[in-house]
Amino acid sequence: MIGLETEPRPILRAYSMASAVYDDWLEFFSIKVPDGPLTSKLQHIVVGDEILVGAKPTGTLLASNLQPGSRLFLLATGTGFAPFASILRDPEIYERFDTVVAVEGCRQAAELAYATSVIEDVRSHEFLGELAAGKLLYYATVTREPYYHQGRIPDLIDSGKLCDDLSIAPFNLATDRVMLCGNPQMLADLRKLFAGRGYAEGSSGKPGDFVIEKAFAER
Ligand SMILES: Cc1cc2nc3c(=O)[nH]c(=O)nc-3n(C[C@H](O)[C@H](O)[C@H](O)COP(=O)(O)OP(=O)(O)OC[C@H]3O[C@@H](n4cnc5c(N)ncnc54)[C@H](O)[C@@H]3O)c2cc1C
Numbered sequence: 001m002i003g004l005e006t007e008p009r010p011i012l013r014a015y016s017m018a019s020a021v022y023d024d025w026l027e028f029f030s031i032k033v034p035d036g037p038l039t040s041k042l043q044h045i046v047v048g049d050e051i052l053v054g055a056k057p058t059g060t061l062l063a064s065n066l067q068p069g070s071r072l073f074l075l076a077t078g079t080g081f082a083p084f085a086s087i088l089r090d091p092e093i094y095e096r097f098d099t100v101v102a103v104e105g106c107r108q109a110a111e112l113a114y115a116t117s118v119i120e121d122v123r124s125h126e127f128l129g130e131l132a133a134g135k136l137l138y139y140a141t142v143t144r145e146p147y148y149h150q151g152r153i154p155d156l157i158d159s160g161k162l163c164d165d166l167s168i169a170p171f172n173l174a175t176d177r178v179m180l181c182g183n184p185q186m187l188a189d190l191r192k193l194f195a196g197r198g199y200a201e202g203s204s205g206k207p208g209d210f211v212i213e214k215a216f217a218e219r
């Protein structure tokens with residue numbers, strides 16, 4: 001949780017940590033909801049302002065909640081990319097998986113900027129770049145304006161287009177593990193899609209083939 005001290009009580013919201021496990025700072029990637037109780041204020045903070053940060057992190061998007069596999073798919077929409085920014089900067093991910101496919105879906109191309117910059121940072125990083133070379137693939141798709149790749153993630157998976165476009169083998173339960181974060185309806189659609197293909201949902205203490213985290217609560 002992060003938030004701001006306000007009267008009569010603080011406003012706190014769930015956030016994903018986007019910084020790497022080894023960073024000595026915390027990075028967050030936030031939406032700006034124009035009339036949102038927190039983000040209408042948070043977007044105006046300046047250097048030196050204080051924010052509240054909860055001391056007890058929780059969540060299911062952990063590699064330890066996944067069975068062994070050789071390909072890892074990180075499927076996000078919008079700010080759902082935030083936890084993957086952290087995972088993509090974790091060297092262990094490239095030691096554990098032969099292929100890591102990061103997918104970000106947004107309404108407009110401009111909203112891909114954060115995900116694209118994280119991928120560029122990893123690829124150009126002194127140590128991570130070498131580990132990720134030949135392993136890290138990035139697929140960005142846009143739904144509400146023309147773009148190189150277009151369409152919603154579940155449709156791109158269901159039709160086989162995502163793997164075709166990346167020139168990789170189709171999804172395969174024997175090799176593939178999946179992490180999902182984003183729009184709640186997208187998560188419901190993908191949970192159905194993967195469960196229908198025999199993938200088991202993982203949780204703490206019960207590793208599975210895919211894990212899920214919401215990027216926001218629906219109003
Ligand atoms: C587990 C979890 C992790 C989260 N991680 C992040 C994160 O890393 N970055 C982030 O920006 N938000 C994240 N959120 C959402 C965050 O908690 C707040 O909802 C968001 O900061 C807006 O707060 P608010 O008070 O301004 O508006 P709220 O009253 O909380 O939200 C108003 C409405 O805006 C929409 N909305 C809110 N957040 C988002 C979003 N992120 N993307 C799209 N639509 C949204 C929803 O329709 C929501 O009902 C997360 C939520 C959960 C449950």
Ligand SMILES: NC(=O)c1ccc[n+]([C@@H]2O[C@H](COP(=O)([O-])OP(=O)(O)OC[C@H]3O[C@@H](n4cnc5c(N)ncnc54)[C@H](OP(=O)(O)O)[C@@H]3O)[C@@H](O)[C@H]2O)c1
Nearest residue numbers: 031032077078105106107143144152153154183185186189
């Ligand atoms: N001010 C800001 O900074 C800012 C920025 C972005 C958004 N917003 C506002 O915040 C709200 C949320 O917008 P958002 O774009 O971040 O999140 P979103 O509505 O969840 O959209 C993100 C992506 O998820 C896709 N999606 C939605 N439902 C899906 C489903 N069932 N299956 C697969 N994909 C699905 C969307 O495709 P579709 O286009 O096909 O729905 C879009 O490409 C909106 O009200 C928006 O106007 C504000």
